Amino acid sequence: MEKMVSSWCNTLKSIPQDYVFPEDTRPGDQIVPILKNCPMIDLEKAVSGDRNDVIRQVLQASQDFGFFKVINHGVGEDLIKDTIGMVKEFFNMTNEDKASLYSLDSYKSCRMYTSSFKYDRESIHQWRDVLIHFCHPLDELVDTWPNNPFKYRDVVGKFSVEVRNLSLRILEMIREGLELKPGYFRDELTGVQLMTLNHYPPCPDPSLTLGIPKHSDRNIITILYQDNVCGFQVLKDGQWVGVEPFANAFVVNIGQQLKIISNGKLESVEHRVVTNSKEPRYTIASFIIPHGDTIIEPEKTLVEKDNCHPLYQPFQYKDFVRALEEEHLCEIDATHGSV
Ligand code: OGA
Ligand code: NI
Numbered sequence: 087m088e089k090m091v092s093s094w095c096n097t098l099k100s101i102p103q104d105y106v107f108p109e110d111t112r113p114g115d116q117i118v119p120i121l122k123n124c125p126m127i128d129l130e131k132a133v134s135g136d137r138n139d140v141i142r143q144v145l146q147a148s149q150d151f152g153f154f155k156v157i158n159h160g161v162g163e164d165l166i167k168d169t170i171g172m173v174k175e176f177f178n179m180t181n182e183d184k185a186s187l188y189s190l191d192s193y194k195s196c197r198m199y200t201s202s203f204k205y206d207r208e209s210i211h212q213w214r215d216v217l218i219h220f221c222h223p224l225d226e227l228v229d230t231w232p233n234n235p236f237k238y239r240d241v242v243g244k245f246s247v248e249v250r251n252l253s254l255r256i257l258e259m260i261r262e263g264l265e266l267k268p269g270y271f272r273d274e275l276t277g278v279q280l281m282t283l284n285h286y287p288p289c290p291d292p293s294l295t296l297g298i299p300k301h302s303d304r305n306i307i308t309i310l311y312q313d314n315v316c317g318f319q320v321l322k323d324g325q326w327v328g329v330e331p332f333a334n335a336f337v338v339n340i341g342q343q344l345k346i347i348s349n350g351k352l353e354s355v356e357h358r359v360v361t362n363s364k365e366p367r368y369t370i371a372s373f374i375i376p377h378g379d380t381i382i383e384p385e386k387t388l389v390e391k392d393n394c395h396p397l398y399q400p401f402q403y404k405d406f407v408r409a410l411e412e413e414h415l416c417e418i419d420a421t422h423g424s425v
Contacts, residue, residue: 253276320357341374347384
């Protein structure tokens, strides 16, 4: 528990050596510009306007950027406010109140950790503390979640259901756009939902550290709420650019499995999290993940339609996750495939 960044960073004079990333991966002093033409999709228009046009925007952004922002997405503003409020309240409780959740056992369905799943095996640590739990099916899992703050299960439970519905609505648009058969994103591909609640405390020297190093999400699709503090950056045409928070918007990342299923048609954005010296940053990432034994492969109808070869061999999702871990592809956060 004393390893949590928030436990020791207040009394800090300089950055501990094991938090200093190598020169070629850390942010350094250069100023990172804001991504100007960031795709922002109004999902309300898929219901009340030209649905096909919205689907086109989703596919275009997924191809060109591998991510996009969504607004008017149907998740209530009050619910978002209450949920991020819960997250802040949780992380601001005393260590004593949180200690029972801290665990290095990655098989626990709800736990708190710091940096990454590999704390003991990594040479450089990430500047973040995390609460992680599975979310679906909610009634089987919610009892493993924190019951302090008192309303945590109730509020975050509602949020997780709405965010799951939003993920499935976006996948349905992608399915329509790619002309896949109805029901394509079945339980096998989407039945697991994991949420990480991230706390990035202020860092005295953001040029040396990272909240999360460069990675692309390895799951199907991710919905990120980044509140109102900057820190999320994407690699666009070889340059790091900042993705600014926008009130009540979510960032939607295309995951590596969706890239593979689409035979490379959709991109999976590479991104990272930088720290800042002024204020804490809190985010909520919700990952839609295949079951471990699901076979993932480029969808045959797409390969045939485009008259090309499959770019990837079929594999079981759990083998993909294991292979990444064994090869020590350290840049990819182990969090996202922990099933
Ligand atoms: C992640 C991630 C971004 C953030 O958890 O995979 O990229 O801003 N998070 O917390
Ligand atoms: Ni990510």
